[in-house]
Structure formats: C-alpha cells, structure tokens
Amino acid sequence: MHRTQILENQRRFLYLRVSGYSPKFYICYYCGVEIVRARHVTKHFLVLDITEDTITWKDENGKQRVDLIFTWDHIIPKCKGGDNSKKNKVPSCGPCNREKGERVALQLEDGKYVFAEIF
16 A cells, blocks of 8 residues: 555544643544543643553542543654654554554554554
C-alpha cells in the first residue's frame, strides 16, 4: 500500500475540541478505549497514582477513576519518513502505541487494526 493511501485512509481523529483548549478525554484510534491527558488531570484534579500506562485520580464529584494515559502515535513512523504534523498523528493509548512500534496500522474490514511492516 502506498504511503499517501495509508494517510488518506487514516485521517479521522476521534477526539473532541472544547473551545480551543486541549480536551480532557480522547478515544484511542486503534482499540476505541477512552484515554485521558495526564497533564490536564494532574493540573486540575487530585491524583492518587500514576503508572506507565494508567492514572488513578478523583474527578470533580470525588469519584475515583482509573484511566489509560493519552499518547500521540505517528501513522507513518518518523523512522520510516513520517513527519510530526497533525495529519500524521492520532491519539492512542500506551499499550497500542507500544504494540504498533515502528510498523504501520492497517484497518481490516471488521474495523480492527493489524500492525504491518511495509517499508
């Protein structure tokens, strides 16, 4: 598959913009799980614990939450010639980002993704 076809197939961003501010929550592009910006949570809420992939915190109602931490993933990895533009980045959770690594994500007919080495 050609590089431009991959970029065109993966243009959708699954996050909300809230009046110009970075959103508190995103959706992982690959697995669909809700992920949170750790920087926003640590700035505005009581954080109880942070690990490599999760953050435990109390929301505005005092309810304890455990969420996966947001990361940017490059559709075309930088080591394979991808750039750092918004068009080449999608929100992803840490486990999906690490699993993808330096490979390219290809979407199957059932909506699931596989990670393939194509360069």
